[in-house]
Amino acid sequence: MMVGLWTDALLWGLVLVMALGLAAARSRPELKRPFAKLAEHPSGVVALAVLLFFLSVALLDSVHYQKSGGEVLSVLDTLLTPLRDGQEKTYSAPFASQLYSSEFMETDTGEPVWGRPRLQHGGAHLSDEDHHIQDIALKLLAACGRYLGLLAIIALFVWVSWRGLQQRWRDLPALRWATWTILAQLALALVLWDVSHYYHVLGTDMVGEDVLYQTVKSIRTGWVIGALTTLIMLPLAIGFGILAGFFGGWVDDVIQYLYTTLNSIPGVLLIAAAILLVQVHMANHPENYTSLQVRADTRLLFLCLILGVTSWTGLCRLLRAETLKLREMGYVQAAFALGVKPYRILLRHILPNVMHIVIISVALDFSALVLAEAVLSYINIGVDPVTYSWGNMINGARLELAREPLVWWSLMAAFCLMFTLVLAANLFADSVRRAFDPREAEHG
């Protein structure tokens, strides 16, 4: 049975709207040049491919259904069953077959011995410990062979059967970069997935949960925060910014007052107050929040909402300044003189001409939001503690480097995936700025 979560619906809706918007924008002649410029830089194309790969993982993780046992799972959970099921007792290192720390165990004869117990899933197929390393290498090689072969066959098939492809492959370097990036990511994901049947590739955490599973599940949280916050912030920023710049007078005064007031309140404290509000609300209405998933989802949605409310001011100020400039332009004055109604001028002449600022700012904000989630979760005013997120992972693992012997894989895993997503977002934002900023266009 399908389960509808708010963030699921909104994320899918947003992606659909974005796809439709892109399809509509393709035919616009004035957007030809920026799109062509976007495809010029390998870094931007590769970053976009990485972002899209992460997005598809997030989308897979955003289709929830209820199993007969009452357990709510996403499609991604089902795909990752080998990772999800491999529950161990406590810490184990990447590719380990034994727990990380020693404890007393009983031998067959009932004698207590001091040693490291075998894992229940990781390396459980090994009959003797001596071939551990060889087995890992063998499993990795086998997985590489299998999936690289599979990918190669599919690629060959597409190559031969799709007639126009060869020509495009030669003409469009962007297509080559994107394809290679996606193929590399697919291969990596498939190999990791395959080896996960036998080992915990990134180890397990304190309660014995697979770290790779946690990091992959965190992708959705990162995307939801980045995307939904933008969705909430954009209407506020665009609406208020354009209105303030266009009408001036008391409208401008009120809007300026509004954003200066909001800006002057430390954002973290506003978020803290709002999160407390949700907690109180949930505590007072327990009947509406029966399952953990719904609770976590509501809190995530509310976090996006409040982040959106605190973050529209910057873009609003930029748009107001730009609209002030545009209003004095000849073509807008001409439209006024011809008696065009104000709202038509806004929609036809102002809005399209400030869109580049919106696009650049959205691309820049995305990475900032993913980073902000980690900090907020650390202060416990971020996502719900049961939600998988990089912030929660870091928060849970921050004392692990102080342990003896130290546990590094949780932090490493969160670091790698978060770094990849944020770096991709930053590189893509740079590329978008190069393509859409008219000042960059003047330089050629």
Add this chain to the structure above:
Amino acid sequence: MFSYLLRRALYALPLLLGVNLLTFLLFFVLNSPSDMARMQLGQKHVTEQAIANWKRQRGYDLPLLWNGEQSFPESLSETIFFQKSASLFWLEFGISDSGRNIGADISQRMWPSLALALPTLIIGLSVNITVALLLVWFRGTGVEWGGQVLMVALMSISSLFYIIGGQFLFGKVWQWVPISGFDSGLNAFKFAILPVLIGVLSGLGSGVRWYRTLFLEEIGKDYVRTARAKGLSELQVLFRHVLGNALIPILTGVVVVLPLLFMGSLIMESFFAIPGLGSYTIDAIAAQDFAIVRAMVFLGSVLYIIGLLLTDIAYTLVDPRVRLS
């Protein structure tokens, strides 16, 4: 000049009133004092009597805005708004929910915050500007490209990792500095050095990129060409002319955050156990101490508005073209 500043200062009043109303709305209307009491006393098994006691002890048992039981002046003053929110205007922060004097706490805790934030700002600013100028100096070469890549990578790392990694390397592995803690006087130096270093590093990526764009914008202007034509060396052009003119946007960016330095950095202070206002705020959030959070919201807003005012003054001082009117 004076009348302009007076007008700006008066403009701050409605802003502060707005902040005050918003916090009032958040902390008293949407979260009622009864909710707060229930949160503090534990969710279940709380009697109405216990809640009423809790509210009376902290002065939350008054009406919100208008006290109908009293005659005119008291009907306004004997309310939660007047006693808890409006009193913030004369910087009377009152007593925290755990019974401590917030004003005294703040005046004691802002100095460690400042001891950390001020060096971070100054060192960070000089490092950022120098690196940005060097990148501009090497523009068009591999050094610039490498620097750019490095900066994007640096700004893609969460500040949490800088802190965790820094504590691990310098505190645990090499044992150069204590991992966390603070001390008074000059002894604070060895505790402050690592947080400052990490603060500078975590701001490096975005800072350098921002200053670089500022410098690149200046470098295409006519006066730079004139300076070169006069035979000045590239170094002189960069540090004398470009830096001098780019100082205006840099200055405005810095001045606005100056007062906020008192507020400290939330995560830095919490990780390094610095007894400043940042960790004070975090502790208050964790303990759900609304009185402290409210006080910090107001203090932060006051400092921000002071920053805006200082920015206006700074503009007139550095840029003779700006006339206040």
